[in-house]
Structures are given as C-alpha cells and as structure tokens.
Amino acid sequence: MRCVTALALFVAIGWAGGIAAAEEHALLSSPLAATHDRQLSAVTVTYAPGQFSAPHRHGGDAFVYVLSGHIRSRIEGGALHVYGPGDSWFEPAGAHHxxxxxxxxxxxxxxLVVFVAPPDATLTVGDRKPDQSSPAARTHSK
Incomplete structure (x- = not known):
C-alpha cells in the first residue's frame, strides 16, 4: 500500500498550472530475498498528452523502461533526454529529477518504474513550493 501512496504522490506532485495526476498502476511490491533492508516496487505510469510531473527526488533507486510513447526526462546537472519505446534509464536515490x-x-x-528502496521509504518527494514572501522568490517570479 505504501508503494501505491508514494507513486500517487510521484505522478501528482506539482504546483498550480494544470499538473494533473498521471494514471498509475501498482504491479507488485515485494521484499528482496537476498537483503532484508530493501524492497522492490514496480508500477506503470501513464502521462496524458502534454502532461508532466513537478521536480522531485526518489527515496530509492529507480529503473525506468518506456513501454509506449515518448518521455522527456532530465536529472539535475545532466542533459535533457527523450526516451522512446524500449529505452531505459536509471535514477540513483536522491537524484534531483x-x-x-x-x-x-x-x-x-x-x-514501467521499478524502485529498490527501504521498505519504509517515501519513494517520491516533491520539491517544495518557493515561499512567495521571500526576496529570492520575488526576484525569480518575473
């Protein structure tokens, strides 16, 4: 159940501006036999045309495989990539997506997103909304 809750957060996080929850389906969640401190959680995530998620980080390693369509993705400090059916990538825990x-x-x-994380980890944590009252937020909002 924790997997489903965390993935719902993964696809729904964001600020005002029309970010709607992507359709997601939990496929499985199971402890890993070789280690007692990690769990595998697999889900599918479907973005509607033009849909996106707000910036976020993951509490575990994420392996991603594109089943259909094209996904635009960028990890902080890295290049923008567009992945198509059959393409895959890896996001280490804590990387800023x-x-x-x-x-x-x-x-x-x-x-298809497969997480390997501690059983009690929050799989996705969205960036906080900037405090609009701070001077830094006001200078960047133009």
Missing amino acids: VMSGNASDVESATM
Missing part, C-alpha cells in the same frame, strides 16, 4: 513528462501533445506515454 527536474523534468519528467510526456514529450508529445497528441499521444499518451507509459513507462
């Missing part, structure tokens, strides 16, 4: 979303405005995109 600054862009994740559907690269198409006309077709859906679905990916």
